[in-house]
Amino acid sequence: MAKNILFTEFISIISNVITDPQLLGLSALGTILGILMGCLPGISSTMALAILLPVTYAMSPIAAMVFLMAVFSASVFGGSISAILINIPGTPGAIVTQLEGYAMTKSGKASEALTYSLFSSTFGGIVGLTILILVAPIVARAAMEFRSPEFAMTTVFGLTMLAYSTPGSTFRGILSGAVGLLCGMVGFDLVTDVPRFDFGTTALQSGIELVPLTVGLFGLAEVLRGIEGGGKPSKKTPDLGSLLPSLKRVRRLWKTILRGSALGAIIGAIPAAGSAIAVAVSYAQEQRLSKRKEAFGTGVPEGLAGPEAANNACVGGALVPLMTLGIPGDTMTAVLMGALLIHGLRPGPLLFMERPDFVAAVYVALFLALILTVVFGFLLVRHFVRLMRTPSHILLVIIAMLCVVGSFAIRNNVTDVYIMIVFGVTGYVMNRLDIPVAPLAFGLILGPILEENLRRSLIISDGSWVVFFERPIALTMLLLSAAALSYPLVPKLRQLLSNTRN
Amino acid sequence: MTFLINYRNQIITALIAIMALVACDNRSEAPFPSEPITLVVNWPAGGGMDRAGRLVAEYARKRLDVPIAVINVSGAGGATGVRHVADADPDGYTVGILGASLVASQYINPNANSIDEIDVISFIGPDPAALQVRSDSGINTLEEYVETAKTNPASIKNGNDAPGGVSHIAATLLQRITSIDLTLVPYRGYAPTVAAIISGEVQSTTLPVHQLIDQHEAGEVKILGVMSEERHFMAPDVPTFKEQGIDLITGDWRAIYLPNGVPPDRHSFLEKIFYETMNDPEFQEAAERLSFFITPMMADDTKQFIEDFDTALYPILLESDLVKARQK
Amino acid sequence: MSEKIAKRDPRNQLAAGFYLGLISFIGWLSLINTPALWTNEFGVDPGPELLPVIVLTLLSGGALTLLGAGTFQVIMYKTPKTNYWTKLYQNTLLPTLFVISLIFYIGLMEIFGFIFASIIFALSWMWLLGLKSRSETAVSGLFLAGLGTLIGVGLIYFVFVYLIGVPIG
Numbered sequence: 001m002a003k004n005i006l007f008t009e010f011i012s013i014i015s016n017v018i019t020d021p022q023l024l025g026l027s028a029l030g031t032i033l034g035i036l037m038g039c040l041p042g043i044s045s046t047m048a049l050a051i052l053l054p055v056t057y058a059m060s061p062i063a064a065m066v067f068l069m070a071v072f073s074a075s076v077f078g079g080s081i082s083a084i085l086i087n088i089p090g091t092p093g094a095i096v097t098q099l100e101g102y103a104m105t106k107s108g109k110a111s112e113a114l115t116y117s118l119f120s121s122t123f124g125g126i127v128g129l130t131i132l133i134l135v136a137p138i139v140a141r142a143a144m145e146f147r148s149p150e151f152a153m154t155t156v157f158g159l160t161m162l163a164y165s166t167p168g169s170t171f172r173g174i175l176s177g178a179v180g181l182l183c184g185m186v187g188f189d190l191v192t193d194v195p196r197f198d199f200g201t202t203a204l205q206s207g208i209e210l211v212p213l214t215v216g217l218f219g220l221a222e223v224l225r226g227i228e229g230g231g232k233p234s235k236k237t238p239d240l241g242s243l244l245p246s247l248k249r250v251r252r253l254w255k256t257i258l259r260g261s262a263l264g265a266i267i268g269a270i271p272a273a274g275s276a277i278a279v280a281v282s283y284a285q286e287q288r289l290s291k292r293k294e295a296f297g298t299g300v301p302e303g304l305a306g307p308e309a310a311n312n313a314c315v316g317g318a319l320v321p322l323m324t325l326g327i328p329g330d331t332m333t334a335v336l337m338g339a340l341l342i343h344g345l346r347p348g349p350l351l352f353m354e355r356p357d358f359v360a361a362v363y364v365a366l367f368l369a370l371i372l373t374v375v376f377g378f379l380l381v382r383h384f385v386r387l388m389r390t391p392s393h394i395l396l397v398i399i400a401m402l403c404v405v406g407s408f409a410i411r412n413n414v415t416d417v418y419i420m421i422v423f424g425v426t427g428y429v430m431n432r433l434d435i436p437v438a439p440l441a442f443g444l445i446l447g448p449i450l451e452e453n454l455r456r457s458l459i460i461s462d463g464s465w466v467v468f469f470e471r472p473i474a475l476t477m478l479l480l481s482a483a484a485l486s487y488p489l490v491p492k493l494r495q496l497l498s499n500t501r502n
Numbered sequence: 503m504t505f506l507i508n509y510r511n512q513i514i515t516a517l518i519a520i521m522a523l524v525a526c527d528n529r530s531e532a533p534f535p536s537e538p539i540t541l542v543v544n545w546p547a548g549g550g551m552d553r554a555g556r557l558v559a560e561y562a563r564k565r566l567d568v569p570i571a572v573i574n575v576s577g578a579g580g581a582t583g584v585r586h587v588a589d590a591d592p593d594g595y596t597v598g599i600l601g602a603s604l605v606a607s608q609y610i611n612p613n614a615n616s617i618d619e620i621d622v623i624s625f626i627g628p629d630p631a632a633l634q635v636r637s638d639s640g641i642n643t644l645e646e647y648v649e650t651a652k653t654n655p656a657s658i659k660n661g662n663d664a665p666g667g668v669s670h671i672a673a674t675l676l677q678r679i680t681s682i683d684l685t686l687v688p689y690r691g692y693a694p695t696v697a698a699i700i701s702g703e704v705q706s707t708t709l710p711v712h713q714l715i716d717q718h719e720a721g722e723v724k725i726l727g728v729m730s731e732e733r734h735f736m737a738p739d740v741p742t743f744k745e746q747g748i749d750l751i752t753g754d755w756r757a758i759y760l761p762n763g764v765p766p767d768r769h770s771f772l773e774k775i776f777y778e779t780m781n782d783p784e785f786q787e788a789a790e791r792l793s794f795f796i797t798p799m800m801a802d803d804t805k806q807f808i809e810d811f812d813t814a815l816y817p818i819l820l821e822s823d824l825v826k827a828r829q830k
Numbered sequence: 831m832s833e834k835i836a837k838r839d840p841r842n843q844l845a846a847g848f849y850l851g852l853i854s855f856i857g858w859l860s861l862i863n864t865p866a867l868w869t870n871e872f873g874v875d876p877g878p879e880l881l882p883v884i885v886l887t888l889l890s891g892g893a894l895t896l897l898g899a900g901t902f903q904v905i906m907y908k909t910p911k912t913n914y915w916t917k918l919y920q921n922t923l924l925p926t927l928f929v930i931s932l933i934f935y936i937g938l939m940e941i942f943g944f945i946f947a948s949i950i951f952a953l954s955w956m957w958l959l960g961l962k963s964r965s966e967t968a969v970s971g972l973f974l975a976g977l978g979t980l981i982g983v984g985l986i987y988f989v990f991v992y993l994i995g996v997p998i999g
Contacts, residue, residue, distance in 0.1 A: 043994065050547030051994060054560050144701040175850050175892040181885045182857055189878040191688050193610065193665040194866045196878060197857065202613035206577030224925040227959060326716045327696050331548040334693065338553045341792045348716040393959035394978035397952050404936065405986055409996045412575045413582060417936055425929055432918060433846045434838065451881045459687055460659055460703060463874035540997060571995040
């Protein structure tokens with residue numbers, strides 16, 4: 001009912017907003033600030049929003065939303081820039097972006113990687129927005145079905161997919177993932193408040209944050225590798241090349257981008273799931289489906305485009321529970337909710353009834369932000385790539401300082417800087433020992449979600465494990481995990497069968 | 503040297519930045535405050551405490567000649583941020599905002615500061631807890647809730663924080679005062695708890711009033727009672743626990759504090775500034791829109807309030823085996 | 831990273847196994863020394879020790895497997911002539927120094943503030959790396975390093991401290 005009104009409202013408001021120079025200017029300003037803040041390590045989208053929120057107090061509600069939506073959406077893309085260029089994810093949602101993106105930069109395809117990222121981000125964002133406009137209430141209800149048992153079993157599925165994320169070294173990949181799971185258990189246990197693996201220090205009680213870990217594991221480790229030989233420049237200098245990769249090449253990725261977008265929009269709509277999970281799942285999925293599994297990690301566009309689409313589709317997805325149910329699913333939407341509240345607007349079912357024009361304006365704001373991100377993205381990409389031409393011995397030292405400041409900025413805590421350095425060394429050592437590093441980061445994300453939800457499910461079911469078999473989504477996920485685990489055994493089994501038959 | 507030319511602008515910016523730094527480095531004997539004040543929020547950006555902190559900073563700024571910078575120092579259930587302020591120079595340039603978590607964490611966490619190690623100067627307001635149930639649970643009153651929990655112990659699943667969190671304390675207090683037995687299901691933060699009751703994973707929650715006010719108005723969730731002295735302005739139809747014969751007052755609250763040892767003149771200056779800010783009608787209006795209850799108090803009353811809160815809380819923590827760090 | 835197992839030096843199996851084994855050993859040590867994990871009664875909750883025990887068992891098992899496989903291969907097959915162990919720590923001098931200097935850098939920053947510490951850190955490393963990699967003369971290298979420091983430190987200070995207000999000033 002409300003959705004049809006919404007669509008017509010959307011169309012009529014687009015023209016209003018686009019012809020208003022003030023709103024257009026605010027959106028442009030928000031986009032530029034978002035891209036810049038997003039690409040700084042340690043400044044997550046949430047922080048960008050929270051820092052800029054007070055600026056909007058004096059604006060009209062629509063102007064505030066236009067500005068904040070631009071910051072939100074652009075910062076998500078911004079996070080990918082530093083991931084691709086210097087191997088440091090600017091925001092948690094960009095943690096898998098660098099796996100392929102930085103590999104492409106190393107082989108001299110930085111512009112191409114950024115363009116793939118920009119293109120798939122925008123497409124993902126538009127898919128997320130479309131879902132938000134057309135089917136938000138339905139998606140929101142479905143996402144509410146996603147409770148602790150589902151979370152637990154989906155994470156189990158994610159972990160089994162992890163086993164496939166490092167072809168050629170599956171065994172070591174699993175062990176690296178186990179180290180990541182252990183890192184995720186550091187600090188106070190949620191259920192009982194017992195501190196674990198804290199070695200009796202304050203420093204580790206609040207756990208290991210994702211950002212310092214990834215900044216160290218990928219960023220600092222890369223710096224350390226870079227100065228091994230005294231900081232000699234790598235042979236390939238980043239290209240500026242043509243900014244638009246031939247349409248053919250992008251078109252070849254359409255399935256990947258579509259898959260990533262759908263995944264991102266759905267996972268984004270699940271309260272408390274977050275984009276880090278969406279991109280991890282998308283990456284694993286693209287790798288599983290790819291014909292070039294072995295080449296992952298060396299700059300495969302699919303491995304970049306899928307997660308990037310998922311990452312931005314999450315923006316629309318995350319707005320679904322906020323706008324329809326009034327529940328912020330993550331911290332970014334919580335800030336947006338604060339921005340609405342200050343103007344006396346409370347997101348939720350009532351807002352749809354009373355102010356459909358305003359709801360539509362929020363969606364228009366997001367749409368405008370997506371378009372402007374493409375525009376400024378293309379304008380800025382060239383300059384960002386040019387930055388990479390700085391002599392490498394200077395760049396390496398600057399990146400190291402960025403790693404330090406960025407990991408500090410996330411909570412303004414020196415401990416996080418030391419944690420970053422520890423993981424920098426860990427990443428460097430593991431690389432020398434030929435142990436894959438990426439599963440460690442996945443383990444850190446998935447571990448706490450699995451443990452929390454598994455134990456919560458058992459508390460709710462009074463200790464009965466049957467709860468994971470009773471619920472259709474949970475059961476499906478469990479069966480999928482079992483299938484994924486036994487899949488490599490199928491050929492062997494067949495062989496065994498034919499052998500015994502003969 | 504294309505490098506140089508390409509970065510001309512950046513070089514200029516850098517020069518300006520460095521010059522600006524040198525210029526403002528001389529801490530002269532100018533009247534207080536002569537440089538920016540930092541307000542430390544002990545929870546991450548985007549949360550309720552962060553919103554409150556940024557709002558206070560926004561309005562307090564108008565009464566000062568210097569800006570107020572808000573920073574988030576989070577971790578260890580709010581204890582890291584409090585330590586940051588407690589260890590800061592007591593020159594009045596570092597202030598903090600904190601809530602009920604401090605009182606609990608001084609007993610739970612061996613590394614948290616005790617209340618004596620900081621100097622509370624101004625009370626912002628309470629954020630009372632409430633009891634919400636799903637409408638389809640068939641429970642319509644507090645009395646029925648207690649009765650159901652008594653006939654079937656542990657049958658009601660209540661969504662709340664991890665042990666020591668405000669909504670966990672509220673649930674524990676509720677169990678203790680009414681001698682009922684609930685199954686406490688912990689969630690990480692309010693948003694997942696809200697999602698849990700709406701999806702039906704839990705039957706009740708002990709969240710602050712504003713978290714589920716929409717659902718209450720829509721009839722999806724029923725707020726059975728508010729754990730405060732007076733009714734909440736957002737839900738005037740909901741009686742307090744006291745009105746229903748249960749003497750239970752708890753929830754979060756927010757206050758401004760300094761490190762110990764700030765010179766008396768700066769101390770009273772800041773106390774006055776924040777008290778005036780809290781009484782500013784414009785501030786109160788903005789705060790109300792963000793669902794914050796504002797009941798300003800000066801330093802002495804705030805200290806008394808926190809002491810009372812501490813006295814009420816300690817036995818519960820003791821009973822829940824949460825007193826690990828220091829005894830009272 | 832994507833090297834095939836077959837191509838791996840058996841001594842690498844030993845090294846990787848030892849490293850992961852060390853991590854799991856530290857993990858077990860910490861777990862055993864947290865009495866709160868083992869004493870409390872947690873009701874229907876399987877308890878905070880369940881998952882750590884499972885994961886640590888997996889990790890130590892895996893590490894032992896690597897060690898076992900490595901030992902087996904070293905004994906059974908001829909190991910390549912190249913000296914793996916020296917290769918393992920080849921070229922690690924600069925990275926090691928870098929990590930140590932980073933720790934000093936942070937300490938310096940806490941005492942003297944961001945600008946001073948960063949200038950010392952950046953200037954010395956940019957100069958040193960410039961001398962090593964580009965055979966700059968001491969003077970031209972110092973000029974380039976100075977320029978890099980000015981831009982790098984200035985930009986980071988401007989953006990993080992001045993614009994965003996990160997308290998490292």
